[in-house]
Amino acid sequence: MTQKAYTQGSTFPPTKPDVLRIYSMRFCPYSHRARLVLNHKKIPFEVVNINLKSKPDWYLAINPLGTVPALQIDDKVITDSVAAAEWLDDVYTESRLQPSDPYRRALDRVLLEYISKFYGSFRDALKSTDPTTLQTNIEETKKHLQFYEEKLKARGEGPFFGGSKPCMFDLLFWPMVERFPVLAVMKESPTANIDADKFPTFTAWVQAMKELPELKATGFDTDSYVAFFRGYLKETPDYNLFLKE
Ligand SMILES: N[C@@H](CCC(=O)N[C@@H](CS)C(=O)NCC(=O)O)C(=O)O
Known part of the structure; x- marks a missing residue:
């Protein structure tokens, strides 16, 4: 599946039964949280990146708040990073993250x-x-x-x-x-x-x-964030920065 951000007017990429999907934005810290938890717990997932300046109507139908991240599996949708992280930890019980005390x-x-x-x-x-x-x-x-x-x-x-x-x-x-x-x-x-x-x-x-392996699998270096934030501060974020395909 493409890493490029889906925009207004794009076609909805169909979901598959039992496949966990995260709607994300590559530089979003809240989406990063969910991706860290997914990687920590070694849960298979697919990523659909969203262009937050030009959101697809189908995304607003899934998450009327219009924010990322959102998790989706079958008929379940969870639209907040902390709620998503806690749900993942409760459902996928390997490598527990929440304190038991x-x-x-x-x-x-x-x-x-x-x-x-x-x-x-x-x-x-x-x-x-x-x-x-x-x-x-x-x-x-x-x-x-x-x-x-x-x-x-x-x-x-x-x-x-x-x-x-x-x-x-x-x-x-x-x-x-x-x-x-x-x-x-x-x-x-x-x-x-x-x-x-x-x-x-x-x-x-x-x-x-x-x-931590989950960190190495998810983040960017400072120079990459600087490149993204320069566009973000000018109200012209490039959600596809560094992507080749
Ligand atoms: N409380 C939310 C915040 C998520 C959030 O603000 N995400 C930003 C991107 S970093 C967003 O989706 N902004 C688009 C918008 O608000 O329209 C969470 O923890 O998931």
Whole structure:
């Protein structure tokens, strides 16, 4: 199946019985979450990429929210990254990701909710047009990273939030972190780099995460994200960037 993004007017690629499908966008961090969970659990799946600037009507019929990711299998459709990740973990029970301890699960939920603050200030920083706002936004992102540094350190386990193995939160947080180095490059601002002296626990987490096979199977390097974000910030994202066919 093509990796190219389906646009308005395209023909719906028919689904097959029992085949799990993810509607995705190659550079979307929320879709990245679902692809990480699918790869972690070695679940076979097919990908249908969606052009988010020109959505096919058939996609809006499947997911009226118009967002990606959405998972589809037979008559089931799940239209949110966290809901999809949890459903996958509950149905495909190999390599469990959610903590079995309810208290730990609750604590991880708090960490998950906080991601929107971190990623929100990252996006504000990327979009900022004057140096003062940029620095304020960078300081904000650092403050949010400090939160994670302290939480991870306080667990006294590591290298992952899940301890010696990654848990659901590790995988749900990673896509936002993988995109973070884009900021220092695009804004030519070294203050946006993560200093290993100030963030030792977080830095060790990043190193451990990068070794996971599911990460290697899903992401892009910083230069590729920079290329995508340049178009995205100009409102002309190229969803088919680097695709040859
Ligand atoms: N809460 C949703 C957010 C998904 C989301 O915002 N995806 C973006 C792409 S990164 C999207 O689909 N944007 C298109 C739109 O909102 O029209 C989730 O976790 O799945």
